[in-house]
Amino acid sequence: MAFLKFLKFKLRQKRVHDAVSDENTHDNILDDFVARRFSWDEIQVITMNCSSSRMIGYGGFSSVYLAKFLDSSLGAVKIQCSSERLDQVYKQELNILLTVSHPNIVRLRGYCDERDQGVLVFDYMCNGTLDEKLRGRGHDSSYLSWKTRMVIAFQLALAINYLHDECSLQIVHGDIKASNVLLDENFNCKLCDFGSAKMGFTSLVKPPSSSSMSRNRMIVGSQGYLDPHYLKTGLASKKQDIYSFGVILLELISGKEAFCAKKRQNLTTIADPMMRDPLKVRDMVDPRFDSDHTFQLEEAKIMASVSGKCLGQSPSTRLSANEIIKIMKDQVPSISYLFQKSATIAKR
Structure with a gap:
């Protein structure tokens, strides 16, 4: 086989x-x-x-x-x-x-x-990166609405699912982060930078504690997005990408960076109470949502829960990209127009 x-x-x-x-x-x-x-x-x-x-x-x-x-x-x-x-x-x-x-x-x-x-x-992607848009950097600091953020999250899940389960040989991207998500003129997600990707069967990389580190492949990834299990074992797998996706969900909900250099703290630590208790989601959401008529608190609670299920300490307990897609299709009305559009095209 x-x-x-x-x-x-x-x-x-x-x-x-x-x-x-x-x-x-x-x-x-x-x-x-x-x-x-x-x-x-x-x-x-x-x-x-x-x-x-x-x-x-x-x-x-x-x-x-x-x-x-x-x-x-x-x-x-x-x-x-x-x-x-x-x-x-x-x-x-x-x-x-x-x-x-x-x-x-x-x-x-x-x-x-x-x-x-x-x-x-x-x-060329004229709207830069998701990181720039969330942080108000770049030549155009326009605000990303909740609805747009949910579409980006859904499209990123589609891209990850394609790499993991729809290619002839599975591909682990290895460095999914907001700065590797490009946005086109319509703010559609375009995943980029496959320099850390691995193709085929799961790869084993020597952990950073190894004395022979310099003679082996380096642990790759970006601070704030790195899967603790990967850091500990050096074992790269599809669930490594899922962990990074969970971090991006937290960024989309909160507007905060994956790693706060000033506090030397990961967003996963800051957002942990929100992922454990839906009642605390409101306190963590991006304050710019106050003037966003597309914002749905119940959807934010659902996505915070999804993020928590992507960030589990054990990779075996994390969601798959396909499961994330299904949850979003069933429980996030903000993206429902995507499927209505597809159904209309299919009828033509």
């Missing part, structure tokens, strides 16, 4: 690679939504030679530039620093991105492998 799944995956991967076209058919390939291979010269053209004026993001290991294509559409070019470990990360991320396709996962437009630095080209 495992071999058949692997064979199916490899065949699918081959079809994707076979579809990568010649560099002169740029516009046609983009119209067909197939990732393509870019030349370095093309990358320089669409980013104005990686101009500092086009830089829209950076971190310790990569820089992101705004790209403008010949058809005037926009993209985001991620250029990764070069090192032996980062090269492996790049190949792993590219390998996964070439095999996934979901409306709530950022679309890979192409890549460039002509230089030492790994280059990935994505659709």
Whole structure:
């Protein structure tokens, strides 16, 4: 059974690679939504030679530039620093991105492998990240309504369920957090950054206490979102992503950050009373909901309970992404219009 799944995956991967076209058919390939291979010269053209004026993001290991294509559409070019470990990360991320396709996962437009630095080209998401929107940062500090937040949570659950249970080989994202949730022009969720992802069977990583840590894969993730069970054992699994999803639910409800650097405290600790007692949810919700006519306290109580069931100390007791989807469909009226829309389209 495992071999058949692997064979199916490899065949699918081959079809994707076979579809990568010649560099002169740029516009046609983009119209067909197939990732393509870019030349370095093309990358320089669409980013104005990686101009500092086009830089829209950076971190310790990569820089992101705004790209403008010949058809005037926009993209985001991620250029990764070069090192032996980062090269492996790049190949792993590219390998996964070439095999996934979901409306709530950022679309890979192409890549460039002509230089030492790994280059990935994505659709541009004009509304930035969920983290920026919740914190009022970025070029547009518009407020996210309760209804919009619930749609984002539902779409993120759909993306996670796709990775966990609908791909030929299960994928554990490994770094789900608010800054890795991009938002398009309609505030639809687009999960990004698969550099920490693992594909296939559950992976065992040496715990941080190991003396041979430097010779093994590092514990990956972000402060405030890290699953304590993963930190303790080094065992990465689907329930690691579920834990991180539970933290994001707390952020959506409260508006607070996953980790408060000033107090050196995780949001999971601060919100623990709310998850245990529905009567305390009102005290924890984002104060901006006071002027939000879409806010529903009963839904907030339901989502606080869901969050608690995602954050259980034992991974075996945590909800699956599919269970989260079902609960939201049945108990969160704020997202019901999504299914009404789907039903209308299906009738046409």
